[in-house]
Amino acid sequence: LAKTTQPISMDSYEGQEVNITCSHNNIATNDYITWYQQFPSQGPRFIIQGYKTKVTNEVASLFIPADRKSSTLSLPRVSLSDTAVYYCLVGDGAGGKLIFGQGTELSVKP
Amino acid sequence: DAGVTQSPTHLIKTRGQQVTLRCSPKSGHDTVSWYQQALGQGPQFIFQYYEEEERQRGNFPDRFSGHQFPNYSSELNVNALLLGDSALYLCASNSRRDTGNTIYFGEGSWLTVV
Numbered sequence: 388l389a390k391t392t393q394p395i396s397m398d399s400y401e402g403q404e405v406n407i408t409c410s411h412n413n414i415a416t417n418d419y420i421t422w423y424q425q426f427p428s429q430g431p432r433f434i435i436q437g438y439k440t441k442v443t444n445e446v447a448s449l450f451i452p453a454d455r456k457s458s459t460l461s462l463p464r465v466s467l468s469d470t471a472v473y474y475c476l477v478g479d480g481a482g483g484k485l486i487f488g489q490g491t492e493l494s495v496k497p
Numbered sequence: 498d499a500g501v502t503q504s505p506t507h508l509i510k511t512r513g514q515q516v517t518l519r520c521s522p523k524s525g526h527d528t529v530s531w532y533q534q535a536l537g538q539g540p541q542f543i544f545q546y547y548e549e550e551e552r553q554r555g556n557f558p559d560r561f562s563g564h565q566f567p568n569y570s571s572e573l574n575v576n577a578l579l580l581g582d583s584a585l586y587l588c589a590s591n592s593r594r595d596t597g598n599t600i601y602f603g604e605g606s607w608l609t610v611v
Contacts, residue, residue, distance in 0.1 A: 428607070
């Protein structure tokens with residue numbers, strides 16, 4: 388299972404765009420890239436998932452270069468409520484075994 | 498469409514006791530996994546159930562066991578509780594028929610061992 392590396396923490400201000408980059412050099416052919424958001428004392432919440440190129444939904448965009456060795460989660464116009472820990476994971480999901488790193492603690496300030 | 502539901506949300510047990518946590522997967526999902534999350538850490542994979550059998554297991558002792566029922570719901574059992582078992586226990590589900598096998602998590606069960 389591919390390990391991921393992401394910044395431990397990031398600071399931003401309300402209304403800014405936030406980009407969190409994740410490295411996954413050993414990603415396998417069948418692996419998808421999935422990002423989760425977690426608030427204290429709550430379960431991780433699915434944000435977005437992609438395999439290659441760009442994926443966009445109502446809350447975020449995910450950019451994946453051709454070599455798939457990294458990915459960038461983009462959160463447009465963050466608000467205070469986006470303060471949370473963000474996890475990047477890779478895997479094919481079928482095994483259900485996701486390896487969580489420390490995640491990126493995003494702090495959004497007014 | 499109900500998501501992943503877990504019960505109880507909070508419980509307190511005494512060292513040496515046994516505990517059972519319950520999980521109902523998201524509608525349409527057939528695979529259930531359990532994770533343990535200690536304070537300040539990322540979730541750690543305990544095991545996964547599919548077709549009522551344990552398919553994968555993380556680095557957890559045999560005191561941790563589980564079960565999956567024909568309706569895909571699942572239980573996590575922990576015997577001989579230790580203080581270090583205090584954590585948030587997360588249930589996650591996915592469907593092996595879905596592209597990408599997106600995994601969804603419940604809100605967790607907070608276990609405190611005293």
